Amino acid sequence: MKPSGSLLKIISEDLMPVTEIDIRALAEIYAEENVYLSVYLPVSRENEHVNRVFVNSRVGAIKKVLPADLRPEFEKTFDMAEELLFEPAVSGERGRIIFASAPDSFLHVYRLAVEPEKSLVLDTSPFLLPLARLRADYEDYGMLLVDSREARFVCIRSDIAEEKKHLSTDLMKKHKKGGWSQMRFNHLRKEAIKSFFSEVVENVQGTCDELQTRGLVIAGPGEAKQELMDLLSQDVRQSVLGVIDVAMDISRDELVEESDSVLHENELSTSKKKADELKNAILKGGLAVAGVEDVRNALEQARVNVLLIVKGSSVPGWICERCQNLQANTRPPEQCDRCGGPTSSVNIVEELYELAQRTGAEVEFIEQRDFLDSDDAVGALLRY
Template sequence: MAEQCTYEKYVFKKKLETLRSKSGRSTELISLYIPSDKKISDVTNHLREEHGQASNIESKLTSNNVQGALDSLLAKLRSLNKIPENGIAYFIGTVDTGANRTSMENEALIPPESVVDYIYHRDFVFYLEPLEEMLRECSTYGLILLDLREATIGMLVGKQIEVIRHLHSTVPGKQRKGGQSAHRFEQLRRIAIHDFYKRIGDAASEAFLGVEPAELKGILIGGHSPAKEEFSEGEFLHHELQKKVLGLFDTGYTDESGFSELINAAEDILQSIELIKQKKDMEIFFKELATESGKVSYGEDNVRANLEIKAVDVLLLSENLRSERVTVKCGVCGYENKRTRKWKTSEAVPVAGNCPECGSALEVTDVIDIVGEFSELADRGNARIVFVSTDFDEGSQLMIAFGGIAAILRYSTGV
């Protein structure tokens, strides 16, 4: 099965690519980001003010286009009962489609992560940076910060840091009270440290064991030495969580302000984890290919055929794959055929050509995204879908040599 957030990421990325390709003839493209806590009435009042100010724009054509875009935005807000939990982003304006023609772009997107700031932006192009920042792996990581004074448990979900629990220790300082022997004092101190580590482990279990194992990609432990080393080596974490520890990192803070420091320290590891998994899948593919086991398939037609008979175990799709399946039909003799073309951001209808049977003009009757089609087929056959980056050699080969589509099969099919 495909990881839901990975396919959603692909769809979201395609929408941004389309918007990125649009441009206006003047500063008449409006980008509007609305956080969930913003009152719709406040946004409406602001847009009405902008509508009034747009009448002062020197170019009458630009003024009319901006006011038309604002009218469309105001109409959308009137039909919006509540701002979605993650906020909403609107992209509206008159775009240049070439050949001295224009069209009205009107797109509303629900972001995969929360919109933080209210933004109204008018320019030649749409303002997409806040959404592009969200185009990263939808992964969950457990975060543990500790020293002998305190500990903080949290999670990194996408780009959002969630603070779950803060604990204070009862570990006495190194200065013993009068009347206690040094040995007795140290003994009591070690007991208190052990109890504190156990409390941290219990809190981590409560926070992380409820997360689906496939979603929890790893655990990062930060803080001061030797506390973090003692905690990690002392088996205070549940054994299932201990397997997911990715590393120990020095941080100056052990309260919630230390989470950003911990994530920055682990940046290289976080970036490499998904690539490592993708490399393993590609290594299996190339191994099966080299041994001629028959348990691999590549190319659009062959992989589609194996998906249809549910023989695919792992579907490998390049993150850079951008193709569409186009159905063309002759309205005169009924001839019908399917073709694959590279996906374009342009909305122009492609010329379908002439019917090979009767010579009449062919008409495009249906267009579907190849990734969407293959993902649906993979889900029906319970195949795992892997979106492969081109940031490593094998990933580049998948795109260049195999057209971005390959599969590891459950058994040899001869296809």
């Protein structure tokens, strides 16, 4: 399907969280010939020479094998992207993704605060698997940094820290000499802290609902974190990914690093739970399948609730660019045996991921397990 007018040109001038890229809309785009160029590059002054060597090598290799009738269009497409590939980085930029197609007048440029693995691919559609892996690694989450005097709510999106709320209280530090007794003052101070925490909780719950983050990391010194946890509603408490001890004056970079480690541990735990759920469902004859063929069939029938992909897996195969007939572990025939349309070699895992996006399935990347390895590559928890 060709891209719609609103999707034809997107060029980000500032850093963009990977979760803000409309991967579902990109997954809907495909052509009958190899006209879509996808480039993922790490961005820094140190990487520039290495990037140029890599890009020139890949472009040369593509030109050698591309049919003569497609070379002019590829050269036009690369001309669209080349200058943008090597533009100077904006502040904080560590990676760049470009999708381009001259025949479809299509150009997307995304500047990232995270570093992608180098890749340059010419295909019948935008190459989305590296973007999917980045999205799995860098989900949006909230960080609440709190002590008894101050609270800061920071939303962390692809290592971009955006402060959303900043609350503080003077806790009655100033009072007249000879006024309240120490006991009276301590009691009022505790009430002020409790009132402050109640205000923080109200703001946190509203902000979490508004931002639709994956979860919340609570951080800070001392016992304030636990006092605040006790006041959270059950729903918000269940969304807490972890609690960590840090100083209130921690730098933004250190804050991102500390909270990312919590998120990583949580993701490993979630992936393991999904993998165990898949294994148990298969053992008991439940709503689950494993292996490329069964998963492909379930996706084509829109039966998949969660698609599980073994990290780093790849399965060769082919696809018909007309009817989307998808076949694994076999070389592409001259024409599709279903509709007679043109065929091309593909990574089946990439195609299954795109099919999951089109059918609204959740996607989870998991570590290799004894019952699901790089040969099987995929499994699925089913809706029915």
